[in-house]
Amino acid sequence: MNKFSRLFFFFSIILFFSACSTPRNALTHRADDTPKHEFRAAWIQTAWQDRYQRMNSAQMRRYITEMVQRLDEAGINAIIFQVRPEADAFYKSDIEPWSRFLTGRQGQAPDDPTFDPLAFIIEEAHKRGMELHAWLNPYRVQTNVNSQLAPNHLFHRHPERFFQHGNQRFFDPGLPENRAHITAVVRDIVSRYNVDAIHLDDYFYPYPVAGVSIPDDRSFNMFAVSQGFSPAQRNDWRRNNVNLLIQEIKQTIVLTKPWVRFGISPFGIYRNRSSDPHGSDTNGLQNYDDLFADVKLWVERGWIDHNIPQLYWEIGHQRADYTTLLHWWNENNFQQRLYIGQDIQRSMAQNELPTKIRQARQMVNVSGNVFWYGYRIAENTDGIADLLKNDIHRTRALIPPYSHKHNKRPDRVRRLTDVRMETMHLLTWDTQRNPNNPEAAQRFVIYRFRDGERVNLNRAENIVAVTGDNFFVLPCEGRGNRYTYAVTAVDAFWNESRERARRIRF
Numbered sequence: 001m002n003k004f005s006r007l008f009f010f011f012s013i014i015l016f017f018s019a020c021s022t023p024r025n026a027l028t029h030r031a032d033d034t035p036k037h038e039f040r041a042a043w044i045q046t047a048w049q050d051r052y053q054r055m056n057s058a059q060m061r062r063y064i065t066e067m068v069q070r071l072d073e074a075g076i077n078a079i080i081f082q083v084r085p086e087a088d089a090f091y092k093s094d095i096e097p098w099s100r101f102l103t104g105r106q107g108q109a110p111d112d113p114t115f116d117p118l119a120f121i122i123e124e125a126h127k128r129g130m131e132l133h134a135w136l137n138p139y140r141v142q143t144n145v146n147s148q149l150a151p152n153h154l155f156h157r158h159p160e161r162f163f164q165h166g167n168q169r170f171f172d173p174g175l176p177e178n179r180a181h182i183t184a185v186v187r188d189i190v191s192r193y194n195v196d197a198i199h200l201d202d203y204f205y206p207y208p209v210a211g212v213s214i215p216d217d218r219s220f221n222m223f224a225v226s227q228g229f230s231p232a233q234r235n236d237w238r239r240n241n242v243n244l245l246i247q248e249i250k251q252t253i254v255l256t257k258p259w260v261r262f263g264i265s266p267f268g269i270y271r272n273r274s275s276d277p278h279g280s281d282t283n284g285l286q287n288y289d290d291l292f293a294d295v296k297l298w299v300e301r302g303w304i305d306h307n308i309p310q311l312y313w314e315i316g317h318q319r320a321d322y323t324t325l326l327h328w329w330n331e332n333n334f335q336q337r338l339y340i341g342q343d344i345q346r347s348m349a350q351n352e353l354p355t356k357i358r359q360a361r362q363m364v365n366v367s368g369n370v371f372w373y374g375y376r377i378a379e380n381t382d383g384i385a386d387l388l389k390n391d392i393h394r395t396r397a398l399i400p401p402y403s404h405k406h407n408k409r410p411d412r413v414r415r416l417t418d419v420r421m422e423t424m425h426l427l428t429w430d431t432q433r434n435p436n437n438p439e440a441a442q443r444f445v446i447y448r449f450r451d452g453e454r455v456n457l458n459r460a461e462n463i464v465a466v467t468g469d470n471f472f473v474l475p476c477e478g479r480g481n482r483y484t485y486a487v488t489a490v491d492a493f494w495n496e497s498r499e500r501a502r503r504i505r506f
Contacts (some may be wrong), residue, residue: 002344003471005125005272010279012050015447016029016175019380020192023496026364027330027331027363027364027365027448028325028330028362028363028364029226029362029364030362031358031359031361032361033358033361033394034394034395034459034460034461035397035460036347036397036458036459036460036463037367037398037399037400037401038361038367038369038397038399038400038493039077039078039306039337039339039367039395039399039400040075040076040077040078040292040368040369040371040393040397040399041077041078041080041131041133041339041368041370041371041372042076042078042079042080042370042371042373042375042377043082043135043265043370043371043372043374043440044067044080044081044082044165044375045082045084045085045087045373045374045375046081046082046085046099046102047086047101047143048088048138048143049101049498050101051063052101052102052103053101053102053103053104055110056111056112056223057110057112057115058194059201060110060115060183061115064117064120064121064124065124066378067128067374067378068125068128069123069128069373070377070378070380070385071130071374071377071378071387071407072130073194073385074126074268074377074384074385074388074389074393075388075389075392075394075396075397076096076130076371076374076377076388076393077129077131077396077397077398077399077466078130078131078133078134078376078399078432079121079125079130079131079132079133079134080133080199080370080374081118081132081133081135082135083118083134083135083189084085084096084134084135084185085097085099085101085134085137085140085143085437086099086100086101086106086137086140086141086142086147087141087153087155087171088100088106088150088153090102090118090194090463091116091117091119091189091479092116092117092119093185093188093190093305093341094188095181095184095185095188096153096154097149097152097153098150100148101347102117105148105150106147106148106149106150106153107150107151107152107153108461112239117280118134118189118193118195119193122193122194122195122253123139124171124211126194126443126468127467127469128467128468129195129443129444129445129466129467130466131197131265131399132195132196133195133196133197133198133199133202134189134193134197134198134199135199135201136182136185136189136198136199136200137200137201137203138171138182138200138203138204138245139152139170139173139178139182139203139204139205139206140157140168140169140170140203140371141162141168141169141170142168142169142341142413143168143170143471144167144168144349145164145167145169145408146167146188146486148245151250154181155169158177159168159220160477161175161177161178163214163215163216164215164246165206165209165212165215166209166357168206168320168464170206172216172218172219172221172246173204173205173216173219173238173241173242174216174219174220174223174224174241175219175223176223178307179244179245179248183243183245183248183249183252184247185190185260186198186249186252186253186269186301187256188268189250190257190260191251191365192252192287194435195259195260196260196309196386196492197260197261197262197263197305197306198249198253198260198261198262198263198433199262199263199265200263200264200265201264201265201266202251202265202266202287202291202293202310204242204292204293205238205242205291205292207290208285209284209494214238216238216359222277224237227240227365229308235289235292235371236325238292239247239292239293240290241292242293243294243297243298244295245301245415246264246303246304247297249262250262250303258405258438258448259405259406259437259438259492259493261305261306261402261405262303262304262305263305263306263307263308264295264298264307264308265292265305265307265308265341265370266291266295266307266308266309266310266311266312267285267286267287267288267291267293267309267343268284268310268311268312268313268320268486269282269284269285269286269287269320269325269388270286270287270288270295270296270309270310270328270329270332271287271288271289272284272286275288275289275381276288278332279327280324280328281321281322281324281328282319282320282324282325282485283319283320284319284320285476294383295307295309296332296334297332298327299334299336300334302336302383304312304334304338305330305402305405306337306338306339307311307333307337307339308338308340308370309325309329309338309340309341310341310343310372311325311326311327311329311340311341311342312341312342312346314342314344314346314347314350314352315352315355315356317351318424322352322356323359323361324365326340326359326360326366327363328355328488329366330363330364330365330366331365334443335365336365337365337367337400338358338363338365338367339366339367339371340366340368340369340370341369341372342356342370342371342372343355343372344370344372344373344381344384345376345381345382346375348382348383348384348387348399352496353384353392354387354391354392357369357392359454367421368399368400373474379406382386382487389400395460395461395462395463396463396464396465396466397460397463398445398463398466398490398494398496399494400494401493401494401495402406402493402494403495405493406438406439406491406495407493407495408439408495408497409495409496409497410439410440410441410490410491410496410497411431411432411440411441411489412488412489412497412498412499412500413429413430413441413444413470413487413497413499413500414429414430414431414451414500415428415429415430416428416429416487416500416501416502417502418474418485418502418504419431424473424474425473425474425476425506426459426471426472426473426474426488426492427446427471427472427473427474427485427502427504428469428470428472429469429471429500431443431444431466431470431489433470435497437498438491438492438493439491439492439493440443440469440491441489441490441491442489442490442491442492443466443467443468443489443490444466444467444469444472444486444489445463445465445466445468445487445490445491445496446463446465446466446472446486446487447462447464447485447486447487447488448462448464448483448484448485448486449462449483449484449485449486450483450484450505451481451482451483453484455484455486455499455501457486457488457496466490471488472485474504474506476506477506478506479506480502480505480506481505481506482504482505482506483504483506484501484502484503484504485501485502485504486499486500486501486502487499488500488502489499
């Protein structure tokens, strides 16, 4: 081999490996401590909560209002609210009964027939510029088979469509009529409520119970062979059942309100390397093998709009290290929207939350975090709300735009002016608003700049508010001071308009 041939061979090898692999440092970048776009959500669980049962409707309205306000003050810009914990409803439904976690008895309505918790929390979130995601548990019917089901529950009419596993009861995922029922629930919520997204968590097929097999022989014998699955492929058949549900939910949303998004927060391990050479260097329960949830496939096919793996373990955890899993998901999410599920209690106990958030912000494909559970923020448990407000979320952030769904700016606001009243000073504007037109303005962002400072919308430090109203109460800036205020409109996809600015003297 001559000199030229050796050089050509050497550079060919370099180019081959460069093309066939992505260095880990190419999937990270310097963390931005004040990102303008970052998904910051909190899970608000209703299952196993007795707080609502102790309240009447008036007290619940006040409680929800204060909770949403405290979450907003801590920098949270989306609430994931559990509305279907046990095939029941935290909202008015003609399909499923009222939740026992709302009133204490399944099927019992709130004392005020005009009160709808889902409608109310949507209104409270939206007027503060926050999103509301409706959280459903698809298959779970009873967390304890001894709990009493309402007389009109589907189980009483069709007990053959359910199975018991351990001490819990579930819809049989292998039955097409159960998928049809679940998608009917999704269609009902999306069509009647102004939710920003539908959310599923990590409960698909039931979590394993030692020594107990899943009793799905009946549905397997009815459908597996006709669907092309042999007896040896039962696990593949189960995964296919969940795949079908995910596809059908996505199709239902698209056909009902295509701007509403669909997100899932799976268990934090997809597969261990011991099961799959492309899996993570972990040793724990697996989505693919144990819950029959092929999350990677859903992301790759675009069946979900964002993925929120629950990375609840500590940094350095022996079986499931947070940092290892963070890098794995960052490298295996096909450049789709990826947010990280954070466990507040465990992270605060180890004093790790700021480090975990900083690591997440370094990931190229990670653009936000979701906190479990949100009540700890609302109650400032262990000072978590203070930490978020003063450090982690010290500037406001907009939800990253879903430009793959729609990529066009909404129109600018019009007639931006300030109005001086006897007791307040307002900034007001006009816009064409239509809640049924996702391309129109849905929320507004208010920026403030010092006198002489150039208007720059890229700096999160200049955002003073995000609101669903077309006015903003100006703070007292001190007599004689001058500021420039700018207002932009944001559509349902979080595309932002050009600004309209006004210089104001106080």
